[in-house]
Amino acid sequence: xxxxxxxxxxxLLLLVFMAGCGxxxxxxxSIVESGNETSSDSITSGSLTLAWxxxxxSDGTPATNFAGYSVHYGTSPGVYDTKIENGTSTTCTxxxxxxxxxxxxxxxxxxxxxxxxxxxxVSKIVQ
Numbered sequence: 001x002x003x004x005x006x007x008x009x010x011x012l013l014l015l016v017f018m019a020g021c022g023x024x025x026x027x028x029x030s031i032v033e034s035g036n037e038t039s040s041d042s043i044t045s046g047s048l049t050l051a052w053x054x055x056x057x058s059d060g061t062p063a064t065n066f067a068g069y070s071v072h073y074g075t076s077p078g079v080y081d082t083k084i085e086n087g088t089s090t091t092c093t094x095x096x097x098x099x100x101x102x103x104x105x106x107x108x109x110x111x112x113x114x115x116x117x118x119x120x121x122v123s124k125i126v127q
Contacts, residue, residue: 047095048124052106054090055116066108070115073104077121080105097126 050071055063068087072080073094080103086092102125105118
């Protein structure tokens, strides 16, 4: 059953917004990334806000068979040494980040704790 769990999560759309930070994204073409350099009141340096679309079922309707999302990030591609349990919210703000490049991916999980595959990875530089 785990093999078929959340097949659409890989196509989660991650949006990364950062104020005062530069850098470019990495990952597959379904990732949309936008710097928010001109907005001084929304996000401070040393933090980033993520937003993503809920996974879809094979018929294109939103999936309802999951309990929440986990946000994974780290400073090396594909190596996520920090995990944030995010509940069912499709946004997450990570604060207290030191300068450097961060790589982020999202998973979802069901009530039994089965976790999906990672979404596409995005990266951003925190300055």
